[in-house]
Amino acid sequence: MNWLVWALLLCSSAMAQEHRDPTLDHHWDLWKKTYGKQYKEKNEEVARRLIWEKNLKTVTLHNLEHSMGMHSYELGMNHLGDMTSEEVISLMSSLRVPSQWPRNVTYKSDPNQKLPDSMDWREKGCVTEVKYQGACGSCWAFSAVGALEAQVKLKTGKLVSLSAQNLVDCSTAKYGNKGCNGGFMTEAFQYIIDNNGIDSEASYPYKAMDGKCQYDVKNRAATCSRYIELPFGSEEALKEAVANKGPVSVGIDASHSSFFLYKTGVYYDPSCTQKVNHGVLVVGYGNLDGKDYWLVKNSWGLHFGDQGYIRKIGRELSLNLGKQSFIPLILLVRxxxxxxxxxxxxxxxxxxxxxxxxxxxxxxxxxxxxxxxx
Structure with a gap:
């Protein structure tokens, strides 16, 4: 049992003073059945129930405001509905970003280039199925393999799921990555370059835990020559890169309940900051009802958002997409x-x-x- 659960249990006696709403008993049971939730201890279930009720109130009030035109997106009680924002960030959003990054911008945008109004790399068969990272801070690994998977498809015509577990287990101390405790997407790319390859998901399946490196060159499914960095703060460069090169690994601020309870719509939360903590994959962009958006693939399973996607994150008022210090992009697969x-x-x-x-x-x-x- 991790320390977050212990903390919940320690404070559960105090939380118990806030009596649960008995009118929600049936809905609580339905929700647990829907998402296969089981709790080892009664105190933990009490604590989870109170968190769930708090999130349910947030979702209900937000969606009421949405119905009155106050928000451009809806929330939902998904499989993360019994968790706090702090838990989600600690367990599932562990992207590491250097405090001082030696910027080496190699991507040059063309301001005169005519770009398509919308792009969705899923329609071109360049995006694998949505993965579920579980209680492991491996978002950085899933973001990295997602970008490379698309480049492999563009170069070879074959879409292959690559091994995030390979990165979790093998791109460790030398690269500053810490497996399930977080890592750098840039260093994930660098490991693949140095290692001269990465395994496929089929040959090196995901375990959602740290393990001993088992990379076998015979099972190598892809390799890359380098990655490129987009200019700091340039959303136009990001748009051009997505349109011309393929899906891009990015870091965002995912520390708010509005993010992990997102269901559908054009997401915008004014409380989002420039504190990057979660790695995702931008697979497209577009405009809905006059609102620009990025189409983003997450690694929190199909129950998150719209079948695993935050389909529409506002581009003009976004979560810092394109504003963080680095956005690696794979250019060449060897x-x-x-x-x-x-x-x-x-x-x-x-x-x-x-x-x-x-x-x-x-x-x-x-x-x-x-x-x-x-």
Whole structure:
């Protein structure tokens, strides 16, 4: 039992003074059955019930205000409805961000470029199914593999779920990552580069806990050559990157109950700050009823939001999307080059690799991007 649960139990006697509402007994039982909730101790259930009632009141009042046109999104009592904001952040939102990041912006946007009004990479088959990270602060790993999965699809035509557990177990001390206790998306990418690959989800399944590194190069499903960083505070650069390159790993502030209880609509909470604590994947953008939004894939399962997505996070009034200090984007997957390398002898390996690299850049990202990176 983790320390958060112990803290709940220690204060449960005090909380018990706030008598639960007996008229909600049936709905509490229905909610527990719906999400398979079971509690080991009676005191824990008492504490959870009181948290649930508090969240239910928040949801009910918010949705009443939504019906009166006061909000652009609705809330719902999902599987996280018996948790506090502090618990959700501690257990499921452990993105690490350096206090002083040595910025190395390599992405240059084109202000004269005409971009599509909307984009959804799910429609192009570049996004895998929504995952559930469980009580493990591995959001950074799921965000990273999500970006790479799309690039693998764009380069090879195959959509493969990559192993977040590989990153949790293996990209550890050397990279400043701490598995289920949090990590850096940038260092997840760097591990894949240094390790010359990452396993597939099928060969290295997710366990939602820290474990011994079991990476096997024979099961390598993808690799990348580098990642790029978007300019600080540039939402136009983010829009251009999403439109032209694919889904982008980003960090956001997810510390509010309005976030983890989100159900549908264009999300906007004015209390959101620039404190980045959760890694997600931007898979598109658009406009609904005059409100710009980012289409965001989360890793909290299908019960969160709209089938696992915060489908519409306001772009003009967003949660700092594009305003945090780094947004890595995978540009090149080397799997195609590696296949060619296996067909030639050692002396021609580097020649083959660079030939393939330039070919991919010229066909996919145009000459100006190749010049930028080389």
């Amino acid at each position: 799997s195609q080059c590696q296949k060619e390398e296996s067909l030639v002898n050692r002396r021609s390996v580097y020649k083959t690799f660079f030939s393939c690299m330039f070919a991919e850049f010229f066909t996919t990202f145009k000459l100006k991007v190749a010049i930028l990176l080389f």
